[in-house]
Amino acid sequence: MRFIYSLFFLIISTLCFAQEKEYNSAIVKINRYVEGSLVTPYTDEEEVPLIILIMDAGAINRDGNDRMSKNDTFKKLSYDLAKQGIATYRYDKRLFKMEGLGIREDEISFDHYITDVKSIIAYFKRNKTYTKIIVAGHGQGSLIGMLAAKDSTVNGFISIAGNAQSIDEVIIEQISKQAPGLDKSAIVAFRELRDNGRATNYEPALASIFRSELQPFMRSWVKYTPTDEISQLETPVLIIHGEKDIQVALSQAEKLKESAPQSEYVIVPNMNHILKEIKGDRLENHKSYNESWRKIMPEVITSIVNFVNK
Numbered sequence: 001m002r003f004i005y006s007l008f009f010l011i012i013s014t015l016c017f018a019q020e021k022e023y024n025s026a027i028v029k030i031n032r033y034v035e036g037s038l039v040t041p042y043t044d045e046e047e048v049p050l051i052i053l054i055m056d057a058g059a060i061n062r063d064g065n066d067r068m069s070k071n072d073t074f075k076k077l078s079y080d081l082a083k084q085g086i087a088t089y090r091y092d093k094r095l096f097k098m099e100g101l102g103i104r105e106d107e108i109s110f111d112h113y114i115t116d117v118k119s120i121i122a123y124f125k126r127n128k129t130y131t132k133i134i135v136a137g138h139g140q141g142s143l144i145g146m147l148a149a150k151d152s153t154v155n156g157f158i159s160i161a162g163n164a165q166s167i168d169e170v171i172i173e174q175i176s177k178q179a180p181g182l183d184k185s186a187i188v189a190f191r192e193l194r195d196n197g198r199a200t201n202y203e204p205a206l207a208s209i210f211r212s213e214l215q216p217f218m219r220s221w222v223k224y225t226p227t228d229e230i231s232q233l234e235t236p237v238l239i240i241h242g243e244k245d246i247q248v249a250l251s252q253a254e255k256l257k258e259s260a261p262q263s264e265y266v267i268v269p270n271m272n273h274i275l276k277e278i279k280g281d282r283l284e285n286h287k288s289y290n291e292s293w294r295k296i297m298p299e300v301i302t303s304i305v306n307f308v309n310k
Helices: 002-020 073-082 110-127 140-150 167-178 182-196 204-210 215-221 226-231 250-259 282-290 298-309
Strands: 023-029 035-041 048-054 087-091 130-138 156-160 237-242 264-268
Touching: 023 073, 035 073, 048 073, 048 110, 048 140, 048 298, 073 087, 073 298, 087 110, 110 130, 110 140, 110 215, 130 140, 130 298, 140 156, 140 226, 156 298, 167 182, 182 204, 182 215, 204 215, 226 250, 237 250, 237 298, 250 264, 264 298
Parallel strands: 048 087, 048 130, 130 156, 156 237, 237 264
Antiparallel strands: 023 035, 035 087
């Protein structure tokens, strides 16, 4: 019996060791504002490619989760890519760490997000242990990544579920479909925000968009148009989008492709905004945002690996 127990523990230990050696993970602090996880493949290769992962809008942590839901999308993506020989660095957004940093919401600018990515790129370029450095942005992170990549000597850019229009156009279009009539008020408010730096004339129902604490950030965000920015990139581009994305319409990916005709373009059937497979209805799609057991769709991994290895 003692021999059986010993053999059992030996097998378990061997399995755990094998699992642990599929990748290595370490906390890397770039500066006061940026801290994240560097996941590297366990390989005999001295140098591997690195992807910097940028999260979507909101208070999102390095795993792709907010405080109300847990899907672990980007933690899973990091591990899956490491198994394919690609390192990743993902980090908590400033908004997620706001209280710990001692900053207020109205002190955060969209340009701070761009600065954070540039700092990460510079840090890993100094490291000089990576064959390539590629920037990948999800949702809002797509635009942030474009702007950081445009001013940096990176080796590629990946847009995942990114918008093509400026944020005011996106919001106005959404409001026109969900609350017809309110879109006219939003048009006026965004015009005021652009022209005067502050919006005061809007319907109370739009307060969540135009509340005073958020206006400085919206003002800094609205000045950028993704189609303009992606057209200026001189680095290789990959655009990935899911057919069942209920946050960013497929037409947005099509517009990005039109602005960057040389880019690679991958549309994944049955994939939603957080890179998970949805076979059912809109309810299943919503529920998936809090279902961390769901796997990343294999087409995403394959597309990224092929792009990086070219």
